[in-house]
Amino acid sequence: MRASAASVFGREAWRRRLPLLPAFIYIFLVTQIPFVLTVYYSFFSWNLLKPGSFQFAGLQNYADLLTNESIRTAVWNTVLLTLSVIAISVVLGLAVAMLLNSEVFGKGLMRTLMIAPFLIMPTAGALIWKDTLLNPLFGLLPYLLSPFGLGRVDFVNQFPMVAVVTVEVWRWTPFMMLIILAGLQSQNPEILEAATVDGANAIQSFRRITLPLVRPFIELGALLGSLFVVQTFDTIFMLTYGGPGEDTTNIPFLLYLVAFQGFNIGQASAIGVVAVIMTTIVATFALRTLFSIFQIEARR
């Protein structure tokens, strides 16, 4: 009797599990096995251009990373790029979201135009910035700035990181704006009105009412955004190709150079593992925020 009950439960459990399995197996095979292989390769010295060079190297690839100037530069560039893009686009996104949440003319059209930079193909966006806006000879920006005595500034070569950050901020501000605007719109306008009646000025009501309310949305936007910005590749490839020198080479771009220009599979795999460690730190916080928001939603 008990055995048959267990088998009924077992069958029910499998019936529930069945719809999940195809997706689960697919994801497991295509993401986890390559990752395990990356870890495995990272312990080998292997250059694709040298047949027979596949040799166990222990921690040599990691030791090389510690002494390698390029990887240090790339880690620093990744951190600098991610932090500045996220910080600037959160502040700008919050400002634009607050404007769009207030009484303005043409609100719908403003929102529509504002999300365009996020939808434009990043390769296309970077190319337009590089060749038609920032190009020192034919670009619009150096032309507009030339009366101010700046001459024909070659932004991409003279301030490469500023150029990359600018293009990325242009792309991610709309993303932040969308998320923060959704937060602002979930706010009850009567509370703000009550605060105004109580004599709170604009700055006070922003700090005490608006900011605490949108904080989870800012956190969510910043964390999801940083998971994408950490992986920036297209903009760098198109705008600076990591240069001049290594000034804008981040981790994904360095991995590309080591794997596909240097064909050093072992070294590239070790860089991949470093990328995973860096991302996992951010992702842990992101997931916590995501789950806390889902719980808020569920409680409503």
Next chain:
Amino acid sequence: MDAAALRNKIVKSALGWVVIFIFFFPVLWMWLEGLKTEPQAASTPPTIFFTPTLQEFQTVLSGDFPPYFINSATASLLSTLLVLVLGLPAAYALSIRPVKRARDALFFFISTRFLPFAASLVPLYLLARDLQLLDNVFALAAIYTTINLPLGVWLLRSFLLEIPHDLFEAARVDGAGFGNEIVRIVIPLIAPGLAATSLICLIFSWNEFFYAVNLTSSAAATAPLFLVSFISGRGLFYAKLAAAATLASLPVLLAGWIAQKQLIRGLTMGAVK
């Protein structure tokens, strides 16, 4: 509305429009440059007033661009379809009749999305090379499916949770099985959810560059790779470049504008509505 409120509204509107103009300007400039002739596009000072011409759009469309565009469409649509086919049953098993430890499964799915592309590129490249799948648009679609499936599962689940549970109980009393429930209840009721999921898949796979540039070269090269050929353009092909960039960006821009309401929900995997 009193005078002070109206003045406030006018000031804010003016400020808002200036900001929007700055952000939208590169897009507008891309369109304008594409409508110029080559000498106009590379002139100093920049040409502001001109008679628009579709000449460069025609050049791009009649040249070698269409195969890239078709590859992008194939990879994006195929992977979107796979995400829906694999993702909808999975989302069902994580919401309507949840498996044990559904939370862990959800966590697993999303953690794979946060694994950097860099972590799996090298083995995928070697595997594709050994299986003769380099420069293959179906291999690219298979990879895009893994990028989008975690988002799809989360997003579809958030829509499934909104279906009143009574409907499933009623269907079950009528003896409807899983397939029946999907066709009769789920698909009609979460049509907006399917649209939102497709939109997000389309955005991410259409615009994807990292895998495309490393795993394809010519036969399966996608639209962003067509733009790479303009990197070294020195003032010669600006109008053509802008026309190509406009065309390459068009599908996602239009889809995103049409489905604006679903965009925010899709980008946050259903967390923000």
